[in-house]
Every structure is written in C-alpha cells, then in structure tokens.
Amino acid sequence: EVQLVESGGALVQPGGSLRLSCAASGFTFRSHWMSWFRQAPGRGLQWVGNIKGDGSEEYYVDSVEGRFTISRDNAKNSLYLKMDSLRVEDTATYYCTRGMNPEFWGQGTLVTVSS
Amino acid sequence: EIVMTQTPPLLPVTLGQPASISCRSSQRLVYSDGNTYLSWLHQRPGQPPRLLIYKVFARFSGVPDRFSGSGAETNFTLQISRVEAEDVGIFYCLQATQFPYTFGQGTELEIK
Numbered sequence: 001e002v003q004l005v006e007s008g009g010a011l012v013q014p015g016g017s018l019r020l021s022c023a024a025s026g027f028t029f030r031s032h033w034m035s036w037f038r039q040a041p042g043r044g045l046q047w048v049g050n051i052k053g054d055g056s057e058e059y060y061v062d063s064v065e066g067r068f069t070i071s072r073d074n075a076k077n078s079l080y081l082k083m084d085s086l087r088v089e090d091t092a093t094y095y096c097t098r099g100m101n102p103e104f105w106g107q108g109t110l111v112t113v114s115s
Numbered sequence: 116e117i118v119m120t121q122t123p124p125l126l127p128v129t130l131g132q133p134a135s136i137s138c139r140s141s142q143r144l145v146y147s148d149g150n151t152y153l154s155w156l157h158q159r160p161g162q163p164p165r166l167l168i169y170k171v172f173a174r175f176s177g178v179p180d181r182f183s184g185s186g187a188e189t190n191f192t193l194q195i196s197r198v199e200a201e202d203v204g205i206f207y208c209l210q211a212t213q214f215p216y217t218f219g220q221g222t223e224l225e226i227k
Contacts, residue, residue, distance in 0.1 A: 035216075044207065044218055044220055044221050045156075045158075045164065045207055045209075045218045045221075046218070047209075047215055047216035047217070047218070059214045059215075060215075061215040062215065095163055095164075100152065100211050101152070101154050101166055101169040101170075101175075101211065102154075102166065102211075103166050103169070103175065104166075105163040105164055105165065105166075106163065107163055108163055
C-alpha cells in the first residue's frame with residue numbers, strides 16, 4: 001500500500017525558514033517524480049514544485065522560485081521541502097504527492113506564517 | 116501559464132441523477148509525447164484530494180465506473196452517471212502538460 005506521510009509543519013514568523021519532510025513507503029521511491037502541492041485555508045489547490053526520481057530536475061511555481069527548494073533522499077525514501085524567506089501568503093496545508101498525475105496524496109502538514 | 120476555467124462553481128444535484136463538470140484550458144494540453152495531461156481530482160471536506168481521472172479519460176485504480184472523463188485539445192468534461200452521497204465535495208481539474216501545473220477553481224457538488 002502506497003503511503004505518504006508529511007511532517008514538519010509549524011507556526012513560523014514572516015522571513016523565517018522551515019523544512020517539511022515526506023516519508024514514502026509501498027512503492028519504489030526512486031522511480032517516481034514527486035511533487036509538493038499546497039492549499040491555503042478555504043482556498044483552492046496550487047502546485048508548488050516537483051523533482052525527478054533521480055533528483056536531476058526540479059521545477060517550481062514562480063511565487064516560490066528562489067525561496068523554496070525540493071530535494072529527496074532515495075536511500076531513505078524521503079522527500080523534502082526547504083522553505084526560506086517565508087511570507088504570510090505561504091500559509092497553507094502542504095501535500096506530498098507521487099507521480100505526474102498525481103496519483104497518491106499524503107494527509108498534509110499545516111504551515112502557518114504569522115507574527 | 117495555462118489558465119484552467121472550470122464550470123459551474125456550484126453544482127446542486129439530486130441523488131441518483133447525472134452530473135457534468137466542464138474544464139477549459141487557455142492552451143492546448145497535448146504534450147510532445149502525444150499525451151494530454153489533464154486530471155480530475157475530488158476533495159471531500161477535511162480530506163486531502165484524491166485522483167479520479169488522469170490523461171483525460173483513464174480512471175484511476177479503485178475509482179467507481181460511474182466517473183468518466185472526456186475531451187481533447189482545450190475542452191474537457193468530467194461526468195458522473197449517478198451521483199451518490201459520498202460525491203459531496205469539490206472537484207478540480209488539473210493540467211500537468213506545462214509548468215507551472217495549474218488547477219481549475221473547483222466545482223462544489225452538493226446534494227439537493
């Protein structure tokens with residue numbers, strides 16, 4: 001059974017940093033593109049970025065480019081999202097997902113950016 | 116960026132009746148590999164989204180066959196043959212043909 005479990009969400013001040021993690025199981029992690037999506041409270045879904053299976057390619061939405069970094073550790077079946085220079089508008093539940101479609105979603109982890 | 120326009124925003128439906136949601140893209144969604152990366156997702160209240168349909172009409176594993184997708188180029192449709200109570204929630208279309216991936220605004224299905 002495919003499982004994706006996000007962690008690391010917290011309350012952080014504007015300008016601060018945070019690293020989210022996603023523990024994957026139930027599939028060959030290194031074979032799949034992985035993505036991060038987010039959803040602000042009461043709002044729709046937004047793609048944040050993704051990373052190729054071998055980590056050789058990454059893509060981001062413009063609003064996070066240069067502030068967020070996606071990485072992965074295939075030996076640990078883990079995906080990460082490093083978020084720097086956080087803004088109030090980054091407040092959202094962040095989801096880790098598998099695949100280009102995307103096929104499987106975690107339960108999400110809440111990031112709140114507020115002073 | 117590709118803009119996805121989804122209609123209607125609110126869809127009241129009687130149990131057992133059919134329902135249809137439309138999604139229009141501002142550009143053709145055919146990728147260089149010949150595939151069209153248009154997906155439909157469903158999000159129940161308080162839950163993460165789940166994939167229903169991918170590549171326009173391919174039903175994801177475990178998705179009931181009352182859900183079907185159709186369309187091409189810039190016009191796509193999700194159809195539910197008979198709405199059930201568990202279908203309440205918000206449906207989203209998603210294009211993954213071109214970066215950045217973009218969603219429609221969502222269609223909230225409610226039971227009349």
